[in-house]
Amino acid sequence: DKCLHLSSFYLNSSTMKKFLLFVSIIFPTILFSQFPIEFIENKGQWDQKAQYKAEIQGGSLWIESNTFTYDYISQEDMDDFTVGWHGENREEFAESATFRHHVYKVKFEGANVETDYSAKDILKKYNNYFIGDDPTKWAGKVPIANRVYGNELYPGIDLESYSVNGHLKYDFIVHPGADPSAIIMHYEGAEVAINKGHLEIGMSVGMVIE
16 A cells, blocks of 8 residues: 655645646557546445546446446456357357456545535436346435536635546646645555656556556
């Protein structure tokens, strides 16, 4: 487990209305579409800890109050499945297919454990989840958005998540008087290293670059 402590920033609140620290996440082994990432609200169809879910390059992102949980899938397994699915015995192949995953968490240490995220740029479409025979786990007309905004992740610091050209990005919005050195990102479940100014996150199924 490793921590990234964002302490090398200086703010002059008398001259700046707000300060943006942005992070871009790239999974370089995946050829991904350039469509915007969509954030799906949790209306009871998933574990209550997650407020939003997004399908990102190579996997999924679960947004919790003070934690981002990433679930990546092996591209090698996906490629093998594609080949097998177009083979002669695809039904038999599909039953025996397995997909390796790697999950890691980014915990915002010392952050507000009750941070509430809200949707921005809400789309006109929506999702329905009527899976299984337990109506308590069903959800209809679930909103989908291009952005989600977390208020007061730290005192005077908000967090906005969105995408550019299909790549996940998130901004820390530091308001006047707030201390950006309070932002501490604890990586759990992955090997983290800094290489040429980029944060490399090593997993069993590939590498992520921030």
